[in-house]
Each structure stands twice: as C-alpha cells, then as structure tokens.
Amino acid sequence: MGFWDWLLGRTEDSRSVAKDRLKVVLVHDRAGISPQLMRQMQDEIIEVVSRYIDVVPGEIQLSMSQEHEQNILIANIPIQRQGAAKGSDRRT
C-alpha cells in the first residue's frame, strides 16, 4: 500500500477489488449457479448437517472459488463445542 493510499485511508486498490469481484462472478457464471441458488443450497445443507451435528447458526459459509482451472464449492461449517446445548445460538 502506498503513502497516498494510507493517507486517504484506502485499504485495497481498485484494480484488485475489480479482479476479485470478477473472479467470483465468473466462477458462478461458469457453474451456472446464481447467488440465490447458493443461499437456497446453504439453507438445505444446514438443515441436513444439523440433523447430525450441532452447528453454529449464522456462521456457515458456502462459497465457490477456482483453483487450477477447477471450480470448487467450499462449505465452512463451524460446529458447537461438545456439551453445548443443541439449538443454543452461542458458542460456550
């Protein structure tokens, strides 16, 4: 980050922001999966997983990215520490 960026309080340059946004949108375009569909899929995944494990509600993240020409779907599902009551919305 340059001096001016620091002075103006800019964190990331506009070129990198553009490139990151582009990559995300292209992964979705290429796989034919819209953000709405992702949300729907996320809800269903939570439903299935929480039948077996206590997950931390509100901290589940489903995302897509690209690695070596391969599109991948990443599900980040934090689980409750053992002993925590099922359905509680705080980590203990």
Place this chain on the structure above:
Amino acid sequence: MSGQVITITSGKGGVGKTTTTANLGTALAMLDQRVAVLDADIGLRNLDLVLGLENRIVYDVVDVVEGRARLAQALVRDKRFPELHLLPAAQTRDKSAVNPRQMAQICEALRPRYDFILVDSPAGIEQGFHNAISGADRVIVVTTPELSAVRDADRIIGLLEAADKQQPSLIVNRIKPSMVKRQEMLSVEDVLDVLAIPLLGVIPDDEQIIIATNDGTPVATDSKYLSGRAYQNIARRLLGEEVPLLDLRERGFFERIFGFGR
C-alpha cells in the same frame, strides 16, 4: 489458396468490434492481402461509416440473401485500397432477415477470392451472434479492461466452445496504461488470467481512433499513432509473423524532454 474466415465478436456492445474489424481489414489490405469485411450487424450498420464507404453502398447482404443482387454486385470497393471490399449490412431490416446457414454460404462463396474474410459481429448472444460465427474458421474476442466486458467475453468464450469452434484469441481494447499503473484498471495480465485464452493484441485507448472515425480513414493507415501500429502488428500476427507487444506506456514529461526512461 482459399481464404480464412475470422469473426470479431465480444458479447458486450460498444467495446470496439467494428473499429477492430475496420482497422484489421485495412492493415491486412496494406500488407497486400485480399480482404473482404462483412458487416453482420443487420439493422445497425456501422462498418461502412468507420471505413468511409457509406456513400458507395448500392446493395447489402440481405439483397444478396433474397436474390435481388449477386454477391459481387453488393461488394463495395475501397478506392484507397483496391484489395479491400465491404459487404454492407442492411439498415432497414433486422437480424432474422439472415440465418446462420445463409451467412456460412456467403463466407464460403467469398473464400476462393480473398485471403481474409473478416466478419463484424453484433453485440449480444442471440441470432446475430450465431449468424456471425457460423462460417468462422477462427474467432477473435474483443474486450475492454472492465468487469462487465470481461464477464460477457467469458460468456462468449463458453458459447464458442459449445458451438465446437476452435479456441478464440483475445484483443484487449482501450487500455489506459496510466490507470493500470495507478492500480485503477484491470491490466492485460489480469484479463488474461481470468479468461485463459491466447492474447492476439492490445490496443491503447486513443483519441486518434475517434478522430480517424470522424473522417472515415481507419487509424491503422497511420503508423504515427500507437493505436495504428498496434493494429498493424495484429495484422502481421494474423499472417503468422511473431511480433512482440508494443510498449504502451506513455512517456512522462522528463522522459520526453531528456529521452531517458527507456
């Protein structure tokens, strides 16, 4: 020897397909190639204007398809470059006036008489696009370094793959080296990184292109201009020559005065 059919397309509108077609056609004709440029943007004819041939049109591609004119009658000759001919689009009809099979037939009919047949595609992914690529041996995708243009280019690349076309090559148009330097614009490398197709050339953003279009003389006729040289280089690459990319960086004040920096 039979000619090569090359379609210039983009997905997004206004990124420079027509400018590219006109300039590559002109640059190839200057290299003694026999060139036909074909305006496939039916209803929104523009290639004639960029080439300065708008007053010489008698027939258009729809007249040929519907049998009112022979192909040879419809081709407009360019007085400045005897080897450059234009097949104009119809202005009063729409894209459905021609279908992909008919377009491919026209390309086939032109093939024996020319070295290059360049097809200027309309924007979009509908019939006009399918018309434009139907006869193509190879496709050039034009994009600008902007999110929406690159996204649309990616879509087009997918559609070309689905249509079993050879992998297209890329022209990045309207690069502003000073903005890239300030990290305010996607660089050519960024665009290549996401689109992952071979680079054919880079055209700088250049006011001279607008001035050249004003009087219907493509900038490729003048090596004085960076953009003109960039088009000439792409033409030579199409002929199989290996030509290094131009250094598009503008020289700063001190560099220009004292000649250092390069």
